[in-house]
Amino acid sequence: MVYANVEEANNAVISKIIAGSPFLLDVVPAKEVIDAFNHGKVLLHAGPPITYDKMIDPVQGACIGAAIFEGWADNEDDARALMESGEVKLIPCHHVDAVGPMGGITSANMPVFIVENKTDGNRAYCTMNEGIGAVLRFGANGPEVINRLRWMRDVLGPTLSEAMQMREPLNVNVLIAKAIAMGDEFHQRNIAASLAFLKEMSPSIVKLNINQKDKEDVIQFLADTDQFFLNIMMASAKSVMDGARQVQEGTIVTAMCRNGYEFGIRISGMGDQWFTGPVNTPKGLYFSGFSEDDASPDMGDSAITETFGVGGFAMIAAPAVTRFIGTGGFFDALHISEEMTEITTASNPNFPIPTWDFKGISIGIDARKVVETGILPVINTGIANKKAGLGQIGAGTVNPPMECFEKAVLAYAEKLGFEVGV
């Protein structure tokens, strides 16, 4: 393809986002689909590249938990020493077609969803949601956490995999379209989609010829885990955005992620390059007994949902959670969604939002518009305790640093012949 100008290139990216068709194919151990795991000790993490010493406490805690889970150490001290030794190679999830929530720590034997974007033939991966409370993604690494990870590896993953083989691949767009009409925005609220997922899967699960207890546990876990769909959404959004960024021109943001230390974005015209700036700390509502002083800086690859056009960008779809994340009521949500249309390029008609008069979700964040207007993307997010293992302490919203977008715009202009500093 030849594009006359940035506008046209951006429109090509947009067309690919709209045409994206993610299907959930299977759940398999990460090492089966991500080759990096087969070459020494490797952990994936959320956000742009980072070294262990720069990781914040919850992310380090998650690394330790993963090391114990993988059997590299049998206690926290040894696991920490191993991590500090540098023997474990750290790779951003995004570099291996994956995304990870919060710390995003993913290891070889954790099961991951496989989502394929049938339009462009590419795949994306994400671990499964562990539920709430003490969980690895918030840095918890006690026996309860490790035992759950083992159960997910030994029971939940294989069960879902078998069940999926009994049915057609799950068309994720259909679930998204249904659940957005039921009040999900897919970052803070996934309850409708999670239930729809359970509805899709349970007929197959109950048919499986497996241990009855396992069957009951799996159904119970899915029934209890309101955010289970989030990780499917993340992998789906990743698959669509990776398909779209095959158009290697333009200023559309193709990834936003954070590692607790830096926020990173990619734009379509700059391929794999990250443009980073220091992360902010989310603002929002805290569970009783906690305050902003306890909050961990922003982390996780889950901002791929906003990149895709849901999450904070579709706030108006989920009036139910607007207060929970501290943004006031319906009209604040409306205001946020309206404002996001000033930095996006189009609406995706596949996902109309009833509470927005059936306007489609806003897609295609244009880094130029962010820089021009000073309007930063709004990302809905859980807020972690800054100490590892204490879990979620609230929910709110957070913005990327403007620096990411400025650097990206300048770099792309420079690539096309603009002389910086003249």
Added chain:
Amino acid sequence: MLHTIIEKNSYQDSIVLMLLTNYLETLDGVNNVQVMMGTPANKDIFKTGGLATDELEKASPNDMVIVLDADSDDLVDEVIEKSKEYLDEQGQADDQGTDDEQRVKTWDKALELGKDAPVALISVPGTYAAGEVEKALDAGKHVFCFSDNVTIEDEARLKNLAHEKGLLLMGPDCGTGIANGIPLAFANRIRKGGIGMVGASGTGIQEVSTIIHKLGAGVTNAIGTGGRDLKAAVQGTTFKDAVALLDQDPNVKVIVAISKPPAKEVRDDVVALLRAASKPVVAIFLGEKPAAHEEGLYRAYTLEETARIAVDLLNGQQPEAIDDQLEVPTIKLDPKQKYIKGYYSGGTLAYEAATLMNDALGLNAQDAGDGYILKKEGYEVIDLGDDVYTQGRPHPMIDATKRKEMMVEAGNDPETAAILIDIVLGYGAHDNMAGELEPAIKKVIADAKAQGRNLPVIGTIVGTDLDPQDYHNQQKILQDAGVILCQSNAQAVKTALALVGKPVHEDLKPILPEEASDAVMPAVSEDLQKLLTVDKFINVGLESFAKAINENGGHAVQFDWHPVSGGNVELQKALIFLNKVSLNKKVEV
């Protein structure tokens, strides 16, 4: 004949599909049609409706199914195409009506929401004004530019650009206006009516329009041109287009033109154009004392006279003499009390005061700069809205601090014979300026009394009973404080002059035959016509202007303006570059 169209994996809400079904039914050649997701329950509905087909059975619950009964096969493609269009449109639901407030931060969005708005109001920092005006003109909008500090070269260029596009650029430095009865920027609420105004703008338009209102008539459109329009460099581009627009508006019976005297180079053009108007014109060139009217072109000396002649003409009467029998209160002044001091918040009012004083006292004083419109011996008229006083300080229509200081100081000067003040009401002005000034007025009077003198404080209220401030209450506060309140600024100044023994005499001017004019009214474009009936605006900048519009039956899209990329010049350049750069190269997809 039945046709089945299956869109695999295309989930749509059932309500949307029902609406789509209704829409497809309206297409010519469609006998029957139904669109639903391919669920078992829906398949039964298809069957009941006589739309059962073999292909239908193959559809899954995730597929959108259209079963079409049409005589022609050709219709199938059309139905597919129309359905796609319809569903896409559903996803791009109109923005109108989703949010009453309509706030935006970009031109793209402003123009999207304000696509029906013919006028953009621009109030942004002066250095950005020219650029924003040009964007608005390029988007086909008339511009009301409140911002000042635009170079005169830019003004001339932008006004020519507007003229070529059939648009009007009001301003820069256009402080007030009325469009289709809607007050713009710092403006009063005036009833609609048969008088059309064009003026350099500012308190001249406000004084004349409020007096017209008080006399029972009304103004539907008052077009501001900015203070430099009749300078040689600008050639009166906006003034001429505005006169032409008002001249062909059937609702305008009388045209009022207010300006400082035009530059020598444009004066003949402008006067010839006014003579060429098909309607009676009342013109005031502030500072000039005309000796005679012409048939159809009436010449006024004061703003009050301008309003009175316009209303007389509207009522089908010839202008009457301005009443010489001013009711001047009897106040005994000390022989030392000689000097009149005027402390004005309105520039044109100050200018009018200076003109009347110069003429009556034979002072021959020139504008002395630094806000002194007149300064000679002890006589002084100060425009507190001058840049000297407003750098880093609010305008005197909002903040009375400096004015009160000056009044009190003048009150203690044994040579002060009278103090003149104006109280401007309307949008943009203080909620209670009378209350703000009250303590200073009382102090001036009390101080003088304590020193054994009478010191009249003479004032006028520029406002109407429709203004957001309570006109009658403002009146009462001032009268109770001891102000001699006059019906116009001219009367206030004349009262002061009469008190110092220099009454102003205005003779009834003779009406001479109109001089011949070969001027041709500029053509009025269809776009320009829209200005007369405008009710939608894009307000770029000061939010209070949008509020005034919305309170008066108009609708404004509020554009919360910020400099592009936070004012970072390199980023601005990079953005311009990216908007223009060509990508003519092969890209692998």
